Structures are given as structure tokens and as C-alpha cells.
Amino acid sequence: IxxxxxxxxxxxxxxxxxxxxxxxxxxxxxxxxxxxxxxxxxxxxxxxxxxxxxxxxxxxxxxxxxxxxxxxxxxxxxxxxxxxxxxxxxxxxxxxxxxxxxxxxxxxxxxxTRTRDEVDDALDEHAYERLRECFADRESEPGKRKEVIDVSIAQDTCITFKQATTLLGMLHDPSNPFRENQFKQTRAYFVSICYHKLVESNRVRELMDLLDPDSRVQCEKFLGKPSFQFTRNNATGFYSLDLAQPASRE
Known part of the structure; x- marks a missing residue:
């Protein structure tokens, strides 16, 4: 291909x-x-x-x-x-x-031919509440949360930065190390799904920066290299360049 x-x-x-x-x-x-x-x-x-x-x-x-x-x-x-x-x-x-x-x-x-409109593209109330209920359930398994994320944020769905950060903030339980480790997996997966679906696409970096180091590494693995690859016809993004490398200077 x-x-x-x-x-x-x-x-x-x-x-x-x-x-x-x-x-x-x-x-x-x-x-x-x-x-x-x-x-x-x-x-x-x-x-x-x-x-x-x-x-x-x-x-x-x-x-x-x-x-x-x-x-x-x-x-x-x-x-x-x-x-x-x-x-x-x-x-x-x-x-x-x-x-x-x-x-x-x-x-x-x-x-x-999709046109993004902040009002229309916000995650609908039913899907948003379904995610809130799932994330609020401390006993929910990572697999279950992943399933709810996939169902709620479908292929043709977008989510606002405010919705994403509110939901992300629910995925923490520092008092329980085992559960917090499970939440790290969910945080990484959730942000990877939101990465291409944010209504405010210029705030993707802010969303990524809310992840802890372990979750961020896992999130980048979920996204894969193509998500961070430079393309001339879609150059918007954040760059960290090693200018000793010819490819970076180009």
C-alpha cells in the first residue's frame, strides 16, 4: 500500500x-x-x-x-x-x-467532507455519561473500560478538550497502587483515542502533557510513529528537532 x-x-x-x-x-x-x-x-x-x-x-x-x-x-x-x-x-x-x-x-x-463544529461534534450527553459512570466505578476492569471507550467514542465521533480532561481526571486512585497501575493503562488508551478526535485539535499537546510519564510512553505506543510523522501538507504540530541531523534541518 x-x-x-x-x-x-x-x-x-x-x-x-x-x-x-x-x-x-x-x-x-x-x-x-x-x-x-x-x-x-x-x-x-x-x-x-x-x-x-x-x-x-x-x-x-x-x-x-x-x-x-x-x-x-x-x-x-x-x-x-x-x-x-x-x-x-x-x-x-x-x-x-x-x-x-x-x-x-x-x-x-x-x-x-466532514466539517468540525464545536457544538455538533461534542460527545453527546448519553455517551459522556456512560463514560463517567464507567470511570467512576472503581471496580471496573481495564478491559471493560476499553470496551466502553470504543463504544462511546466511535469512528465518526469527536470530543471537546473540556470533556476529555474531565474524564481523564477521573482515572486516578493514588490510594490503591494496583488500581492506579490499571488506571495508567486506561489513561494511555483513552488519550490515544482522543488524539485524532479532539474538536480543538491544536490542544492535543496539552492533553498529552496531562499524562504521567509511564502513561505517555504507552499512549505513544498506541498511536504509533505515523501519528508523529512530519507531512508537508499537514504541518501543524509541536517539534523537537536534533539539528545535527540533516533530516531535521530539512
Missing amino acids: SCKDCSVGIVDQQGFDPTEPTGDYDLDMKDVFSRSVLISLLRIYMVGKGEFNRLKNDPSGRNAIYDGKPYKITLPTVTFVDRSGHSKTIINPDESDWTVPDHGVLAFSFSS
Whole structure:
């Protein structure tokens, strides 16, 4: 898999982030992971959060190059009659009916159409309270907390800095060393999930700085190198450069 100029600097299989999918893609469709990337992008397209960019000067609306030839990435549709008796056509959500190439090279450009709005993107009250209840339960196991985090902060969900810091502050129990050690794991995982989902994306560094050293190291492992890799088309961030190294000076 090769993703040219992707906004998250994808350099390996662990680097693809469906929350930041904008970029140019070259997928070897014989590769299982490449097919899973395409399916992830199709899911984003299906819910109206992204689109495959049309080829320039192609009146037929094709949006990809497949083995050197113009090609259209699309999904099947289904037609139904609603309660008012009107006929409606929608994208077929049944992934077993989707056709994904299993060979050749597929090249295309994908753009996220998600617009972040602080009010709309804040974690909804139900999900927020579910996390609060789970984090407040001192007997809850790390696996259970992870499950609640995954369910509450889904792929297309964002969280405000205030919500994240309030929840993070609940994950402490210094009076119980064993439980505090478990909370370290949860703190690391929670911040890694919030990393790409903060409404105030410029405050990610502040959130990371709230972690203790052990949790921060674990959080960075969860995130992986691609999250900290420099990309020219998405250069916003905080840098610590060793200027003795040519790559840092460049």
C-alpha cells in the first residue's frame, strides 16, 4: 500500500486512520490490507463523510485509475418505498453486495467532507455519561473500560478538550497502587483515542502533557510513529528537532 501526501503521513499498514482519510492512494488490490482500506473508505463515503474525487477532464465522472485505465469506484443502490408511499434510492448498506477488486493497482484521491463544529461534534450527553459512570466505578476492569471507550467514542465521533480532561481526571486512585497501575493503562488508551478526535485539535499537546510519564510512553505506543510523522501538507504540530541531523534541518 502506498498513500501519497496523505494528511496523516501513512507509511505502513498500521498508519491508516479512517478519522483522517484525506489523501492520494495507490492500492495493490491483491493485498488484504489494501482491500480493507478501500472498504473503510467506502464506509465513510456511504455515510456521506467523504468522497472519491473525480478525475480531471473526465466527463463520465470516473474517479480512479485501475491498472492504468479510468475506473469508477461506486457502490450498489437499493430502492424502497417509504411510509409516505414515495420511492427512494439509497446506497446498499449490505457490504456482502459490494464489489471490491481483488487484483491490480487502484489509484485515486479521497477527500473527507466532514466539517468540525464545536457544538455538533461534542460527545453527546448519553455517551459522556456512560463514560463517567464507567470511570467512576472503581471496580471496573481495564478491559471493560476499553470496551466502553470504543463504544462511546466511535469512528465518526469527536470530543471537546473540556470533556476529555474531565474524564481523564477521573482515572486516578493514588490510594490503591494496583488500581492506579490499571488506571495508567486506561489513561494511555483513552488519550490515544482522543488524539485524532479532539474538536480543538491544536490542544492535543496539552492533553498529552496531562499524562504521567509511564502513561505517555504507552499512549505513544498506541498511536504509533505515523501519528508523529512530519507531512508537508499537514504541518501543524509541536517539534523537537536534533539539528545535527540533516533530516531535521530539512
